[in-house]
Amino acid sequence: MPEVKSDKSxxxxxxxxxEWMIAGLGLILVLGSISLTLYRAFTEESTPPILSIxxxxxxxxxxxxxxxxxxxxxxxxxxxxxNIEGVLKNGEEIEETSTIALTYAPANSNRQxxxxxxxxPNELDLQIRAMGYSVP
Numbered sequence: 001m002p003e004v005k006s007d008k009s010x011x012x013x014x015x016x017x018x019e020w021m022i023a024g025l026g027l028i029l030v031l032g033s034i035s036l037t038l039y040r041a042f043t044e045e046s047t048p049p050i051l052s053i054x055x056x057x058x059x060x061x062x063x064x065x066x067x068x069x070x071x072x073x074x075x076x077x078x079x080x081x082x083n084i085e086g087v088l089k090n091g092e093e094i095e096e097t098s099t100i101a102l103t104y105a106p107a108n109s110n111r112q113x114x115x116x117x118x119x120x121p122n123e124l125d126l127q128i129r130a131m132g133y134s135v136p
Contacts, residue, residue: 049079049105051130056112058126064118067098069128071113073105079133080104086115088124095119104136 056068067086073079082102088095098115105111115128 047075049073050075053128058121067115071111076107078106080136082133083131085131086128
């Protein structure tokens with residue numbers, strides 16, 4: 001009487017070696033991602049948002065001037081509802097103020113924005129600062 005092979009052993013022999021290699025690579029990538037995430041979660045120190053603002057450019061627009069700026073967050077936490085204020089001063093006198101709210105500045109990221117003024121920021125003292133944020 002001929003020997004009948006089970007379906008399970010027949011299917012195992014039908015799987016090409018390259019499929020096993022791809023499956024092994026996928027397993028290594030998944031385990032590596034999980035390991036890295038757990039390592040960072042337990043070893044990185046949690047720091048609040050560390051924000052620095054720099055002016056990228058000042059350009060005339062229809063009816064005023066646009067001041068483009070960048071916000072860099074070098075902290076490990078996200079700053080949500082980030083309020084930025086730009087002030088044009090002539091000596092100690094405030095000539096004009098412009099504000100903007102950025103939705104968020106993720107950890108270790110750069111965000112750009114713009115402030116609009118009617119007076120020329122190149123002729124006055126421009127000061128830009130973060131006014132506050134919330135923790136999401």
